[in-house]
Amino acid sequence: MSRKTSALRKKAKVPAAVSAGYRKGEETRQRILDAALKAFGAASFKAVTTRRISEAADVSLPTLQYYFGDKEGLYRACAETIVERYRGHMAMAGTRAAAPLKTRCVGEAARAQLKAVIEALGGFLVGSKEAQLWTPFVHRELRDPGPAFEILYENLWRPGVELIARLIARIWDRPDDDPDARIRALLLIFGLLAFQPGRSLSLRTMRWSSIGPEELAKVLSSLDAQIDAIAAPVST
Amino acid sequence: MSRKTSALRKKAKVPAAVSAGYRKGEETRQRILDAALKAFGAASFKAVTTRRISEAADVSLPTLQYYFGDKEGLYRACAETIVERYRGHMAMAGTRAAAPLKTRCVGEAARAQLKAVIEALGGFLVGSKEAQLWTPFVHRELRDPGPAFEILYENLWRPGVELIARLIARIWDRPDDDPDARIRALLLIFGLLAFQPGRSLSLRTMRWSSIGPEELAKVLSSLDAQIDAIAAPVST
DNA sequence: GTCTATAGTCGGATAGAC
DNA sequence: GTCTATCCGACTATAGAC
DSSP, X not given: OOOOSTTOSSOSSOSSSGGGOSOTHHHHHHHHHHHHHHHHHHSOTTTSOHHHHHHHTTSOHHHHXXXXXXXXXXXXXXXXXXXHXXXXXXXXXXXXXXXXXXXXXXXXXXXXXXXXXXHHHHIIIIIOXXXXXXXXXXXXXXXXXXXXXXXXXXXXXXXXXXXXXXXXXXXXXXXXTOHHHHHHXXXXXXXXXXXXXTHHHHHHHHTOSOOOXXXXXXXXXXXXXXXXXXHSOOOO | OOOSOGGGSGGGSSOTTSOSSSOTTHHHHHHHHHHHHHHHHHSOTTTSOHHHHHHHHTSOHHHHHHHHSSHHHHHHHHHHHHHHHHHXXXXXXXXXXXXXOOSOOOHHHHHHHHHHHHHHHHIXXXXXXXXXXXXXXXXXXXXXXXXTHHHHIIIIIHHHHHHHHHHHHHHTTOOTTOHHHHHHHHHHHHHHHTTTTTHHHHHXXXXXXXXXXXXXXXXXXXXXXXXXXXXXXXXX
């Protein structure tokens, strides 16, 4: 089901609706999508009711059906929206993080870029208010595959992990698909995720009341140390 | 619909001579608990139906009510069971991991013990087949506080994080509640969690078909390197 | 395009027999 | 202690008017 970058938006199994371009309903559609994003971010697919979404979006229930076919279609549409906005965000972040890595950097340069990527990712996850909303959705879906798994895996997770794993491999001057590099990539990413999908737990653990630029800086500093450790030979 | 092998259960199991008192329903209670543990491990509170649990446990629906009051009571009972078994498991693991740290170890010794704790924890999370069942339950509940949050936070999460944070602080010879040590503790723990609550995602990422002793060793080796990095001064 | 009304389903909990 | 039978509320989805 992996559609190309182009038509990530429309196309549920909607009868004859959206296909006619940007009409008046486009704004309604967006309102529903926003409400759904918020709702599915806060609770599981089963726990979220289409009723509440329709109320939050200030439309009647059948309107959801009209635009997205059924609950699952709406769910998938949410995933697609997240992917779109993630790309936009990362592109704006002035990083090549979202794009496949072209530069042939190794060693020192790779380490610097890895830090940049982690910083951009951290800024996105922890810094942006939107991401704070979607992150639980993405996290849940990836851990517990549902109707939107493939969309998120192929467009968010895989590119992210592979970029980071590749950079680590280059620090070591090993092949791009080096397994050890992948392990390190997972450790790094999940570590970062402690402060976003795991935000509330980390807040309580750290006795922070929020994660602002100051707190984020501390986290990134620890992650940088971890990255430096990757480059260093094992000490005993 | 439900009943499968009604004849199979009932009396055949409990060694009847053992206990004098009201041991009769205890076995039924346990069967329900096991089924619930499995169900709540696999899906959210909302998504799990008491009907399915009762079917899996091979009892009728009202029996759940009889033993646990309502769905939420059963949920809480699951959390308590997990805490109990976790303690037993960690105690058996030959580690002081579950108990408050008494030894006044610092520096080198603290580092060694930290590695031991992480190894024990890794063995428990990834190695044991039971933990594989509960982990999603615990993870979900901690990330997304529900009726069982306090039980799990106070008895699992907090002791675990504090032990690890304290050991890191001692490596640095800093106060037990050092914030940086806590950050590192979170990074370490969440890194490890990549391979248990995040198991399926990691399997796919690593292209592993399972996480056996061999894979676990590799993960622990990377975590050890991370621990060593904690001790090392920052390199640039 | 958006609504009201309703069909159809399912899940949690209770009553009361045995 | 464990069952059968049943109630009632809540949810998804559809039909059809405007």
